[in-house]
Amino acid sequence: IAAVALAxxxxxxxxxLIFSGFFSSFxxxxxxxxxxxxxxxxxxGGTAIASVLFYKLMxxxxxxxxxxxxxxxxxxAIMWGLYxxxxxxxxxxxxxxxxxxxxxxxxx
Numbered sequence: 001i002a003a004v005a006l007a008x009x010x011x012x013x014x015x016x017l018i019f020s021g022f023f024s025s026f027x028x029x030x031x032x033x034x035x036x037x038x039x040x041x042x043x044x045g046g047t048a049i050a051s052v053l054f055y056k057l058m059x060x061x062x063x064x065x066x067x068x069x070x071x072x073x074x075x076x077a078i079m080w081g082l083y084x085x086x087x088x089x090x091x092x093x094x095x096x097x098x099x100x101x102x103x104x105x106x107x108x
Contacts, residue, residue: 006048074099 054069074096081088
């Protein structure tokens with residue numbers, strides 16, 4: 001399921017790159033390659049692997065336990081921000097509450 005979802009998301013993503021002029025404005029330089037490498041690592045490591053692990057978790061632990069992961073994601077994101085000394089202010093905390101409220105409303 002994760003592989004099909006990510007593969008199907010590649011089609012609109014490619015269309016966005018084409019119509020936004022990414023390929024026509026692309027120039028080979030070190031900063032561009034660093035940025036593209038970071039985006040690839042985030043896409044593969046942060047999204048693809050996490051999605052596969054989430055589906056495996058749902059399969060082995062059950063849906064109730066797996067739904068708790070949705071509540072933990074924003075909290076973990078804030079903790080990563082604090083770990084890397086990024087500024088975490090009232091806007092981030094308000095968005096955290098908004099996400100958790102949305103998940104709560106969608107579930108109940």
